[in-house]
Amino acid sequence: MSWKDISEEIQAAALAAARNILSRHEGEHLYALALFTSDDGANVAMAANTEEGYQIHLAAEAEDEPNSPEDEIYYRWASAEWVVEGWDRAAFSRVNALLAQQEKADFDSYFDNLIEAMTNALVFAKAALGERFAEVTAFVTVRDSDDAEEIENASASRINAAALANRFLLRFG
16 A cells, blocks of 8 residues: 555544544643654554643642652653543554555655654644644654654644744753
């Protein structure tokens, strides 16, 4: 299957999952949405967080010891710490089956195509959801990767309006 076809499948899955998140968390302030994969690029999944979920997480973490400013930044932007992680796996099941069949002999090319398709999917989802996602920072990330921050920054710059992207790019000071 071509990357064009896979990209379209990721777009459809991301839009469906994002709509489900909005529905499930209606009345909450969604501030972040990410598509993520791992270093092997074996699958795609979605994570999201709300201000309410973030505050609950901060409070729970502070029960053991006070949160440092660095902790608070980490909990806000590390998708593994979010209220919604691996959301709507069914929406991504076809995508992940297609990725399993994809040729990976030239892994760098495969991975670059995957990150590009994930980024394009979030551009598509933000455009399709309009005002409902206007203030949601969206980005692509790679779990447990030395390249995660670079990928997050590059994707956030392409996906989000300039002011929103710039706030994200400055998240670590």
